[in-house]
Amino acid sequence: MSQYWSPIVSRLAPYVAGEQPRIQNLVKLNTNENPYGPSPRAVAAIQAAAGDALRLYPDPSATALREAIAKRFGVDADQVFVGNGSDEVLAHTFQALLKHDKPLLYPDITYSFYPTYSRLYDIDVVEIPLDEGxxxxxxxxxxxxxxxxxxxxxxxxxxxxxxxxxxxxxxxHPDVPVVVDEAYIDFGGETAANLIVRYPNLLVVQTLSKSRSLAGMRVGFALGQRHLIDALERVKDSFNSYPLDRLAQVAATAAIEDVEWFEICRQKIIATRDRLSDELLAMGFDVLPSQANFVFARHPALSGAEVYSALRAKGVLVRHWNKPRIADYLRISIGTDAECDQLLEVLKSLPAAS
Ligand SMILES: Cc1ncc(COP(=O)(O)O)c(C=O)c1O
Incomplete structure (x- = not known):
């Protein structure tokens, strides 16, 4: 029945999201969700907003949220763009800023939505290989x-x-836009947000899905000088005036303001990540040095597919890609200490673990 499709649809290469299975007692370490809940202030804000006002459209510019983000990062509110998850912010960025006569560059091993957006918007790309490390x-x-x-x-x-x-x-690269996608920056990196005042070509993108535990609300944002934000707004207002609903706007505002909760949760995740990395290394795994809320690790003897299946059979779900160079690696999201212990227990029971 694809004769009804617009021609581009057959040429798309849709992103495949990590599974969200309905299996009880699953240890779900496959989509980099935060194992701790969102700020209680965010939950209270949702409850307070879940009333009669829902019959009204939300603020199309999410002013209160942009002001909260601006305050947190020491920028002006008109240097902040918000969207329905950073995926939507990135999609608008690809369309508004990354399509030019010369190719877009990104790493060959990276977030797999980049090739998907490039295909969607027909952007010419060159993938730059990561080095041997x-x-x-x-x-x-x-x-x-x-x-x-x-x-x-x-x-x-x-x-x-x-x-x-x-x-x-x-x-x-002063003549071209450079976008830094900081989805995982709060787990050990240093944000480039402070550089936007000096660089008119820099756009920084972040999400509330990971370090602020709001994957279910779908909120992301970009920081950049006004001309970059203007381009994103032009695309957004040609697509959907109200990408963030009322509940998402109040929840995200409260989550950004609750710095204490954010600090406690991210420090716990960093500590668990470092412990998990050490334990995997001690078992002979090859573990890349992670600054994120996941580790990328390779079993000393078994293939990635074998370890993935063995874990799944015991109710532990991680992410595996059957792609060149990384097919023997697994991406393991950082859960609670107890969840990571369950993972380690299964791994220790595998035949070839030293
Ligand atoms: C590198 C990177 N960027 C962006 C995102 C999108 O996050 P969200 O749409 O939940 O904000 C992800 C999600 O996994 C990611 O890994």
Whole structure:
């Protein structure tokens, strides 16, 4: 029945999200969700907003939320763009800022939505290989291009770049937009948000799905100088005037303001990640140094697919990609200490673990 489709639909390569299975007692370490709940202030704000006012459209510019984000990052509210998850912010970014005559550059191993958006918007790309240690080498980006996007830390490797390297990348390409996707920055990296005042080509994208535990509300944002935000707003207002509903706006505002909750949860995740990394290393795993809320690790003997299946059979779900270079690695989201212990127990029971 695809004769009814617009021609582009057959050419799309849709993103495949991690499973959300309905299995009881599953240890779900496959989509980088936060194991701790959102700020109680965010939940209270949702409850307070869940009333008669829902018959009214929400604020199309999410003013209170943008002001809260601006205050937190020391920028002006008109330097903040918000969207329905950072995926939507990224989608608008690809359309508004990353399509040029020269190619868009991004790493060959990275967030798999980048190729999907490039296909959707028909953007010419060149994928820049990570080095042999799975690192982004910024000198490899010294080539003619129309734009650059990288995650910092990168996904699914978890490896971060120092802020000086990010600045070198941004300052080294003054004529093209450089987008830094900081979905995981709060777990050990340093944000480039402070650089936006100095660099008219820098856009920083963040999400409330990970460090603020609001994946279910779908809120992300971008920080940049006014001309970049203006481009995003033009695309957004040609697409959906109300991407953030009333509940999402109040929840996100409260979550941004509750710095104490944010600090406690992210520190717990960092501590569990470092312990899990050490235990995996002690078992002979190859573990990439992670600054994110996940680790990317390879069993010393078994294939990625074998370990993935063995874990799944015991009710532990992690993420595995059957792709060149990374097929033997698993991306393990950081859960609670108890969840990570369950994972380790299954791994220790595998035949070839030393
Ligand atoms: C690198 C990266 N960017 C962006 C996102 C999107 O997050 P969200 O749409 O939940 O804000 C993800 C989600 O996994 C990610 O890994």
């Amino acid at each position: 799975f690192r982004i080498k910024i000198s490899d980006y010294d080539r003619p291009c129309g734009a650059i996007i990288i995650p910092n830390p990168n996904a699914p490797t978890g490896i971060g770049l120092a802020i000086a390297e990010i600045e070198a990348l941004v300052s080294g």
